[in-house]
Every structure is written in C-alpha cells, then in structure tokens.
Amino acid sequence: MAGDGTDTFHITFEFPDGSEHTVTTDRDEYVLAAARRAGLDLPSRCEVGWDLTCAVRVLDGELDHTDAQRYFPADQQAGFALICRATPRADLRLRTHQAIAMRDHRLAHRLPTPYGV
Amino acid sequence: MTEKPHATGTVAPGDVTRRVGIEMLRQRGIDVEQLIQKLIDNAAAEFASTYYYYSILRMYLAGHEDYKEICEDARLEDRQHYELILPRIYELGGSLPYSLHEFADRAGCPHAYLPGTDNGSHPPEQPPSAADILTVLLESERCAIRSWQEICDICAGKDPRTYDLAARILNEEIEHEAWFIELLAMERDGQVQPSGHFRRGAPGEAPYSRNRAFHHGGAGN
Numbered sequence: 001m002a003g004d005g006t007d008t009f010h011i012t013f014e015f016p017d018g019s020e021h022t023v024t025t026d027r028d029e030y031v032l033a034a035a036r037r038a039g040l041d042l043p044s045r046c047e048v049g050w051d052l053t054c055a056v057r058v059l060d061g062e063l064d065h066t067d068a069q070r071y072f073p074a075d076q077q078a079g080f081a082l083i084c085r086a087t088p089r090a091d092l093r094l095r096t097h098q099a100i101a102m103r104d105h106r107l108a109h110r111l112p113t114p115y116g117v
Numbered sequence: 118m119t120e121k122p123h124a125t126g127t128v129a130p131g132d133v134t135r136r137v138g139i140e141m142l143r144q145r146g147i148d149v150e151q152l153i154q155k156l157i158d159n160a161a162a163e164f165a166s167t168y169y170y171y172s173i174l175r176m177y178l179a180g181h182e183d184y185k186e187i188c189e190d191a192r193l194e195d196r197q198h199y200e201l202i203l204p205r206i207y208e209l210g211g212s213l214p215y216s217l218h219e220f221a222d223r224a225g226c227p228h229a230y231l232p233g234t235d236n237g238s239h240p241p242e243q244p245p246s247a248a249d250i251l252t253v254l255l256e257s258e259r260c261a262i263r264s265w266q267e268i269c270d271i272c273a274g275k276d277p278r279t280y281d282l283a284a285r286i287l288n289e290e291i292e293h294e295a296w297f298i299e300l301l302a303m304e305r306d307g308q309v310q311p312s313g314h315f316r317r318g319a320p321g322e323a324p325y326s327r328n329r330a331f332h333h334g335g336a337g338n
C-alpha cells in the first residue's frame with residue numbers, strides 16, 4: 001500500500017519444539033509460501049484453504065482469508081488461520097501444527113471439517 | 118521344533134474380534150484410526166467430484182464435445198476411485214458416516230462450483246467459458262493428487278495393500294491433471310502442453326483402478 005508503510009511484514013513462527021523462525025514477506029504472498037521460501041518445513045495438503053492441514057494459531061496480528069476455500073468467522077474468532085491461502089495484514093506471531101486443534105474447534109461448533117487431519 | 122515366526126502373534130486362534138491384517142499395520146507404526154479417517158475424507162472428495170464433473174463440466178460444455186468426453190472419463194474414474202477405496206475402509210474397521218450430509222462436509226478437497234454461480238447459490242447469469250470450467254477441474258485434480266500422495270507416503274513400506282490402492286488412484290489423478298493442463302493451456306492461452314493422452318478405450322476405462330468395477334458392459338469388466 002503506497003505510503004502507509006505496511007507493505008513489508010515480519011512473520012514469526014513458533015514450532016512445537018519451541019524453536020522460532022521469522023520470515024519477511026508482503027501483503028500479496030501467502031504465509032505458507034513465505035515460510036517455504038525461507039526453507040521452513042510446514043505441513044500442508046490441499047493448499048487451497050480447505051482441509052486444515054496447514055492450520056496455525058494466531059498469537060498476534062491479522063490475516064486476510066479472502067482466497068481460502070472454506071474459512072468461517074468462528075475460525076477467526078477462535079484464533080485459527082489457514083496459512084496456505086492467507087496473506088498478512090500485520091506483523092504476525094503464529095503457532096504452527098494446529099490442525100487437530102482446529103478440527104476439534106470445528107467439531108465443537110458443528111462446522112464442517114475433514115476428520116483425518 | 119521348527120520356528121514359524123509368521124504363525125505366531127498377539128491374536129488368539131479363533132478370535133474373530135481382531136484382525137491380523139490390522140495388527141500388522143499397528144506393529145509397523147501405522148496409526149490405523151487416523152488412516153481410516155483420511156481414507157473416508159478422500160472417499161468423500163471422490164464421491165463429491167463425481168457429482169460436479171457430471172453436473173458442471175459435462176452439462177455446461179455445449180459446443181465442446183471433445184471436452185465432454187474427456188470430462189466423462191475423469192468423472193467415471195473418480196467414481197471408480199470411490200468404489201476402489203470403499204472396501205478398504207471397512208476392512209480396516211472403519212465405516213462411512215451414516216449421514217450423507219456429514220459425509221459431504223468432511224471431504225478432504227473443496228466442493229467445486231460452476232463458475233458464475235456464487236458457489237452454487239444460483240444458476241449462472243452468463244454461460245461459463247470452457248476455460249473457467251477447465252480451471253475448476255484442474256484444481257480439483259491437484260487436490261486429489263496431494264491427498265492420494267499423502268496416503269502413499271503414510272503407507273509406503275508399512276501397509277502395502279492401502280499403498281497399492283492409493284497408488285492406482287494416484288496414477289489416474291496424475292493423468293487427469295495432465296489432461297486438463299493440455300486442454301486449458303490451449304483453450305485459454307493458445308499454448309501446446311501435451312499430456313500424452315489419446316483416448317480411453319471407453320468411458321470409465323480406469324486402467325489402474327478398475328478392479329472394483331461398478332457398472333456392467335463396456336469398460337471395467
């Protein structure tokens with residue numbers, strides 16, 4: 001965005017083993033693509049924002065899920081993101097490997113989800 | 118006494134509550150429960166794709182008889198994929214959901230919609246272009262490839278039976294992707310991207326997955 005200073009974002013990933021990695025991206029790049037570009041190994045399957053394999057928990061920041069195939073307001077309220085089809089709208093801190101937690105959230109809210117994540 | 122290691126195990130003789138065919142997988146580190154759930158998710162995606170190939174592509178490709186035929190091959194082969202994997206779900210101790218609604222909801226790949234219908238909420242105002250339809254189909258094949266590749270990855274070296282079934286399906290999904298790339302590249306961009314495709318022997322040929330044929334006469338029998 002011209003002039004508003006939000007073109008570059010820093011994304012910090014917290015892995016289950018406690019390690020942290022920060023990558024730099026812009027508002028047009030999917031978060032998963034940015035992670036891959038930086039050499040991070042993160043799970044994915046459908047890669048269209050549908051099956052929850054790439055789910056993360058958003059500890060800080062905001063994402064745009066316009067391109068995700070199935071993402072509900074309740075997902076956002078619960079702090080989950082599908083990074084294969086989400087772009088950053090702020091600096092982000094994300095906890096990776098949250099597919100099972102997101103599936104359980106969907107089931108608890110009677111929202112559709114694959115089970116085999 | 119001769120040792121017969123393969124004639125021993127944890128399942129008591131005559132026990133019909135457990136299956137050695139499942140115990141072998143657990144011993145090799147397969148999470149059988151998770152595998153069943155993944156197979157059901159994939160089966161749901163195949164089932165749904167039969168529906169949309171039929172309703173979307175073939176019905177709305179007026180003037181493209183060649184595309185209609187190729188679409189029909191892909192549709193029947195996806196149905197074949199559903200039929201092929203279904204018995205394996207039960208062999209492993211799983212079951213399809215008792216509700217069709219629940220089954221559709223848990224598909225591992227997105228539901229496709231006819232372009233220009235706001236995700237299926239109304240009929241298209243303009244006839245969708247062949248390029249738009251081919252784009253939808255291409256992406257659905259890609260998700261199918263990712264899903265069956267994952268099953269192969271999980272089962273490689275541990276569950277040869279599920280691996281074999283998934284690999285047969287994967288063979289055809291890879292072909293489907295190449296077909297739709299060829300068609301879309303020419304239709305949309307005027308580019309040649311050969312797929313190696315000529316024609317199936319008959320609609321529903323399913324050269325890799327047809328051992329669970331679901332229809333009689335013609336291909337698959």
Ligand code: FES
Nearest residue numbers: 045047050054084
């Ligand atoms: S990989 Fe399927 S939702 Fe992201």
Ligand SMILES: [Fe+2]
Nearest residue numbers: 163195198261
């Ligand atoms: Fe298929």
Ligand SMILES: [Fe+2]
Nearest residue numbers: 195261290293
């Ligand atoms: Fe297919």
